[in-house]
Amino acid sequence: MFERAGRGNRAVLLHPIFADTGPDQLDEFQELCRSAGVEVTATLTAPRDRPDARFFVGSGKIEEVAERVAATGADLVLVSRPLSAIQERNIEKRCECRVLDRTTLILDIFALRARSHEGKLQVELAQLRHISTRLVRGWTHLERQKGGIGLRGPGETQLETDRRLIGQRIAYLKGRLDKVRAQRAQSRRRRERAHVFTVALVGYTNAGKSTLFNALTDSDVGTQDMQFATLDPTVRQLPNIPTGNVLLVDTVGFVSDLPHELVAAFHATLQETREADLLLHVIDASDPFHQQREHDVDDVLESVGASDIPTVRLFNKTDLVERPATTRLNADGQVKRMDVSALLGTGLEELKETIAIRLKGQRINTWISLEGQHAKLRSQLFDLGAVEEEKVTDEGHWLVHINLSQQDAEQLGRMPGAEGILVRENILSPSALVARQGEP
Helix, strand or coil, X not given: CXXXXXXXXXXXXXXXXXXXCCCCHHHHHHHHHHHCCCEEEEEEEEECCCCECCCECCHHHHHHHHHHHHHHCCCEEXXXXXXXXXXXXXXXXXXXXXEECHHHHHHHHHHHHCCCHHHHHHHHHHHHHHHHHHHCCCCHHHHCECCCCCCCCCCCEHXXXXXXXXXXXXXXXXXXXXXXXXXXXXXXXXXXXXXXEEEEEEEECCCCHHHHHHHHHCCCCCCCCCCCCCCCCEEEECCCCCCCCEEEEECCCECCCCCHHHHHHCHHHXXXXXXXXXXXXXXXXXXXXXXXXXXXXXXXHHHCCCCCCCEEEEEECHHHCXXXXXXXXXXXXXXXXXXXXXXXXXXXXXXXXXXXXXXXXXXXXXXXXXXXXXXXXXXXXXXXXXXXXXXXXXXXXXXXXXXXXXXXXXXXXXXXXXXXXXXXXXXXXXXXXXHHHCCC
16 A cells, blocks of 8 residues: 555646547646646557457556656546546555545536535535545445454444445535525525516536626626636626626536536536526637537436527637637527627627517416316416416306516426426417406
8 A cells, every 4th residue: 555645736647548638628628727727747548449448548558557647756647537446546645645536626626616605515515426436346445344452443444434424414515505596596586576587607618608798787796717716606687688687607517428426526516507498509719629629418308307408609719719609599589699709799689679589478477267177287286376366157167477588388287187287378368358257
């Protein structure tokens, strides 16, 4: 065994290259290292046909890495691919320094950036879930049972004790985050009662979301030219929108192959994305690999259940590319993509007009008629805070004035017995309301 350095940021980078490795992945990993404050002493690439079960790369390449570590005095080795526990342990043993894979590095960056109480809970949960997979086989010295005078216990190994304590802490954090999720749901219902729309900025990390957020809301959210500069979601009111109150949410940026631990832990934050009325997908137009970045963001949105939300694609940083500004429409004549420059303010007024037009048809604000068999649907509408007024006809039917998002209407419309209720054919005209029970 070797003594791990307690601290240190000098690192040797190891980048395995396979047939499916993109040409930009090394640059992205180097940017991740820069965001974490790593001082890179050497970068080694390792072309492979398939991963090695022992070291992930060949034993010869590991010997080369160990030599670079010794020559440069590096404190750790950073690998641009996820490693198994045994692979991480074997490389550590050979190089005699700490080894971090891509997932652990991203978790470390998130821990560095977390500022809010919720963000810290989410990062800790993700880290514990990741660490729990490293206990088995990764730390065999913990498998020895306690022995000796005064140390004999119930026979539980140190490994089992650590696993149990981690499990208890994970359960505690999940409970705390469930409360956060419930609080967010209450805030969402209050916004719906007040007829407040929510627009969320999503996109690849370092695409300029926070700069655009500041330009649209006259805010001063911190912006830096690095990945994951923004972690905790920020909410501000979007001024000068004719549709009424609109909240703009700046969310955490995405990366390719976002670790599953982060997706699971950040459900409370990503809930703002899933429940938005409109998504603004910010794309770095100056990035030569922006098409692949778009697909990566779409994959994450699908994994969190936000792929069906209306989306406008914004090609940002057009001041860095030479091409005329363009706006494209979809089959319904609605804007589906725009060119903007958050830094220069180009296209922002047109963007606000587009937001107003897209939000105008995103809510159902009218009267509907419900009969006795629709009692469960009526109860759900009250739970969502979507009922503004209710009347009862002579026949015992409910005339309900509702105000809810189109997304919620579609979800409620899938309930058993609610088919065809929250559709245009069932919305009552003023004349029909008069015929049923006077002027509502």
